[in-house]
Amino acid sequence: MTKQKNINLELESGFRDYLPEEMIIRQMMCDKIRATFERFGFLPLDTPGIEKEEVLTGGDANFSKQIFRAGLKGGDENLALRFDLTVPLARVVSLYQDKLPRPFKRYQMGKCWRGERPQAGRFREFVQFDADIVGSARMSADAEIVALMYEVMIALGLKNFQIKINNRKILNGLSDFIGYDSKSNADVLRIIDKLKKIEWNGVVKELKEVVKLDESQIDKLKQFLDFRSLPFSETINKISELMSGSAVAMEGINELIEMTKNISALGVPEKSWQIDLSIARGFGYYTGPVFETVLTDLPSIGSVLSGGRYDDLVSRFSAQNLPAVGASVGVDRLFVGMEKLGLIKKSKTLTKAIVLNFDKESEDYCQKIVTMLRKNNIDSEIYLGKEINLKGQLSYALTQEIPVVLIAGDKEKQTNTVQIKNVISREQTEISFEDVPKMVTEILTKI
RNA sequence: GUGCCUAUGGUGUAGUGGUAGCACAGUUCCCUGUGGAGGAAUUAGUUCGAGUUCAAUUCUCGAUAGGCACCCCA
Numbered sequence A: 001m002t003k004q005k006n007i008n009l010e011l012e013s014g015f016r017d018y019l020p021e022e023m024i025i026r027q028m029m030c031d032k033i034r035a036t037f038e039r040f041g042f043l044p045l046d047t048p049g050i051e052k053e054e055v056l057t058g059g060d061a062n063f064s065k066q067i068f069r070a071g072l073k074g075g076d077e078n079l080a081l082r083f084d085l086t087v088p089l090a091r092v093v094s095l096y097q098d099k100l101p102r103p104f105k106r107y108q109m110g111k112c113w114r115g116e117r118p119q120a121g122r123f124r125e126f127v128q129f130d131a132d133i134v135g136s137a138r139m140s141a142d143a144e145i146v147a148l149m150y151e152v153m154i155a156l157g158l159k160n161f162q163i164k165i166n167n168r169k170i171l172n173g174l175s176d177f178i179g180y181d182s183k184s185n186a187d188v189l190r191i192i193d194k195l196k197k198i199e200w201n202g203v204v205k206e207l208k209e210v211v212k213l214d215e216s217q218i219d220k221l222k223q224f225l226d227f228r229s230l231p232f233s234e235t236i237n238k239i240s241e242l243m244s245g246s247a248v249a250m251e252g253i254n255e256l257i258e259m260t261k262n263i264s265a266l267g268v269p270e271k272s273w274q275i276d277l278s279i280a281r282g283f284g285y286y287t288g289p290v291f292e293t294v295l296t297d298l299p300s301i302g303s304v305l306s307g308g309r310y311d312d313l314v315s316r317f318s319a320q321n322l323p324a325v326g327a328s329v330g331v332d333r334l335f336v337g338m339e340k341l342g343l344i345k346k347s348k349t350l351t352k353a354i355v356l357n358f359d360k361e362s363e364d365y366c367q368k369i370v371t372m373l374r375k376n377n378i379d380s381e382i383y384l385g386k387e388i389n390l391k392g393q394l395s396y397a398l399t400q401e402i403p404v405v406l407i408a409g410d411k412e413k414q415t416n417t418v419q420i421k422n423v424i425s426r427e428q429t430e431i432s433f434e435d436v437p438k439m440v441t442e443i444l445t446k447i
Numbered sequence B: 001g002u003g004c005c006u007a008u009g010g011u012g013u014a015g016u017g018g019u020a021g022c023a024c025a026g027u028u029c030c031c032u033g034u035g036g037a038g039g040a041a042u043u044a045g046u047u048c049g050a051g052u053u054c055a056a057u058u059c060u061c062g063a064u065a066g067g068c069a070c071c072c073c074a
Helices: A020-039 A053-057 A061-066 A086-095 A139-155 A168-172 A174-179 A182-193 A195-211 A215-229 A232-242 A247-265 A331-340 A360-375 A390-399 A410-415 A433-446
Strands: A050-052 A079-081 A104-113 A125-134 A161-167 A273-275 A289-295 A305-309 A324-330 A353-356 A380-382 A404-407 A417-422 A427-432
Touching: A020 A104, A020 A125, A020 A139, A020 A331, A050 A053, A050 A086, A053 A061, A053 A079, A053 A086, A086 A104, A086 A125, A086 A324, A125 A139, A125 A331, A139 A161, A139 A247, A139 A289, A139 A305, A139 A324, A161 A168, A161 A247, A168 A174, A168 A182, A168 A247, A174 A182, A174 A215, A174 A247, A182 A195, A195 A215, A215 A232, A232 A247, A232 A273, A247 A273, A247 A289, A324 A331, A353 A360, A353 A390, A360 A380, A360 A410, A360 A433, A390 A404, A404 A433, A410 A417, A417 A433, A427 A433
Parallel strands: A161 A273, A353 A380, A353 A404
Antiparallel strands: A050 A079, A104 A125, A125 A324, A161 A289, A289 A305, A305 A324, A404 A417, A417 A427
């Protein structure tokens, strides 16, 4: 038989397969995230992976460089793969204004695609898990998102994390405070946002090179950023004083005060969040509060759960301007982080019990056993491989780490019994056919 | 878009200017009842192209692909 060698089975760069061992954990994570989102009253939504390119870019040619085009040859050439779930949400709320509640709280999980060069922790296809509130300008909505972020982290079993909060309006006030052209704002924010990565010296260098700030301007910025590690009320006092000349900054400060009051009432402990004046977020659409979550034991991987307020996005599609705030879980990054921290216990299987069968005559008896287990909601399988002796079948069960092994051959069939084996304690007992679900459950509760 | 690194069976790797080795996976056979299997046989590989050389998987150059970092990240 000749083998087909002309087809390359390697995946394209930036794409990956998730094998069962990994998928079991990922799915458990997603279940927990979804349950938390629903507990906060968010509703599920799904949208196509492919959208019209002009919907995704909003007509701005700058955005199209990272977009995966998906059009058919000779037609529909304007189609492209979505790069996030927020833009499709903006489309949906604009399109179904009469059908959706206001405010609309929705969650959505889905794959997104970006045509960038992949590198560590960055893929060209990745999963986003978003929760957003559209149609509420109240700071309590922002606080709700932060509380949600906190509860998601808790639900995932994480304790050592910190939610960092800032407000874009404060940063937008920097041009007034420091005295540079507000057109440079995007550059300045982007550079400040890199503070953790390139340190203060790197920030100074880039500010001089890119924005052409002089020493005194940089000193002023340093004055501002030095407040970022102070306790909350002190930070607020200091920057209120410092930025009192900027109306927009003061607005941001007031939002921050109101929002954080709400956060406490929503039960987010003070040790879990802090103001960080260097947080800007890359996304240009943020307009107010911005949030990032870092794992305190692994700050190097960056934010695993982040978001913010984007009050102008929906106006791209609709005459009415709907304020919105939301957050997005970086499932892939979170998974990598938890794995590095040893918080993930991989399991090879979901099967709780396996029925071995090495005897043609008693196969039907084995099938009845597995059927009974399944009817009792116990995830179970019957051995379907080629090994005919018990030793071989047992080693399959052990390799797969299935906790309960049931052995039933001719002897057992005659006497209507089953050998039940607790793989972990290595105990084996003979029980009657009817007791199988009960005894399996009993072993499972012990481990 | 820029720079650096890498390329050996399906997977992971070793090694060499002259015959490419190992592990896992696969296939076939053996093993009737208890611990992460065992025994026997077997399939399968130097990314592509050019150059240097008697001889290149090995050295050089190019292409391609992948990884990493930068840029960027709506």
